[in-house]
Amino acid sequence: MVRKPTSKETARKPNMREAILAAAEELFATNGFNAVSVRDIAQAAGANPGSVTYHFKTKDGLLLEIYRRHCGPMNLRRSELLAAAKRVRDLQDRLEAIVRAYVVPAFTSGSDLAGGGARFTRLRAVMSAEGNEVARKIIAQTFDDTSHAFIDAIHESLPHIPRTDIVWRSHFLLGALYYSLVTPERVSRLSRGEADGGDAASAIEQLVQATVAAFQAPPLDQAAPTRRRTVATTKT
Amino acid sequence: MVRKPTSKETARKPNMREAILAAAEELFATNGFNAVSVRDIAQAAGANPGSVTYHFKTKDGLLLEIYRRHCGPMNLRRSELLAAAKRVRDLQDRLEAIVRAYVVPAFTSGSDLAGGGARFTRLRAVMSAEGNEVARKIIAQTFDDTSHAFIDAIHESLPHIPRTDIVWRSHFLLGALYYSLVTPERVSRLSRGEADGGDAASAIEQLVQATVAAFQAPPLDQAAPTRRRTVATTKT
């Protein structure tokens, strides 16, 4: 059934509000928050600077709305995939499924909103690097629950690993994930064209494979207890 | 022998040029390039905005000088440690030594310049996220040689892994490394205080241990060939 739009939802151009959101998302994700002006965004969206103020009041409000748009759907998707992963019997398979449930929504469209979750994940990476206050608050509120759920699930499938180690390795996973989206061309360059850093499918498989192995590494306490630790403090 | 400073090197205050560099490094690393104004830097350094222009001409020039200061010493240190690591006999030990040679200089002071390599590495992470042009050029010029040297060394100690996989996993290592320096407090928070994300020694050990395991993961081609791959494309 096709709902008739009320006057509250109508807009002159197809959807200027969405166009502004998409343009801002793209520009913020590639250049950072402060490097992009409201005028840049408006121009990229084919809109007037005043329209941005009208729809989102402030530049911070625009960023806030971008987060609001994506956080819910992406975390919902992750929860669904995590629930499915937890039902996997084999422990090794389950671990891989859990990691995949964490990684896949970050790369692919978690909500089909304006073209994909990869762009939003990259945005998160950049905001995190810049120490953006608006983003920091939302992240802590919205993503920590999800992170804990994944950490717990991983911990259950790797009971002999201390929770502290799981946290560290999850952190490394997120860092690797972010960096893959921030500078994919570096992979292409260093592999001399043999790999395409921008290919999401490759990135996902490589990341899942590497991360599963990292999680399965022996815990730090008992790591190589018989071998002399190579101390890397050298004199120059 | 104590060299008498020439008039070209003298300065009224202990070393205003260094103070500006240190302040800029700190501010850029925590807030990004565009969020920090020349006036912010001058104030943090106890200097006059004009002094920044005098010493570094432009804001880009200041960033450039920060890179020049650190790149050489850090890569030199890495080369030394890598050379030492390559002499390790046991393949497992050698791999760990190589990874450590890559990680340690990024965390600890690579040059004793203004307080440590961790700050500079964090700066690199933030500039990379922001897509800073000045940084991008220097990185590609200066660090790719080092990266290739490490990739080759790792490949030699893991000959059965395709080079492409090594590249991906090195990329993940750098991403994890960056992220550990960008948001260490997230580790503390998620571990509920059981771990200190800001502790360099812990970060290094955790990162080395996890990364070595990641490098040792089976190559993608032959990964779990008998198991059905869990395809994470779900319908909503």
Next chain:
DNA sequence: ATGCGATTTGTACTATCGTACAAAAGATCA
């Protein structure tokens, strides 16, 4: 067609940005 609320436009205001530049101050050596 007309009136009305929603949206877009155009413009302007203030603040701050990077940077230039002349003057002041300090250091060095004949």
Next chain:
DNA sequence: TGATCTTTTGTACGATAGTACAAATCGCAT
């Protein structure tokens, strides 16, 4: 001490930032 060079200071200028606001415009129900 006084001349000279280096460094610091203070100020100013043009550009651009975020945002506010009134006028113009559009879509739609009546």
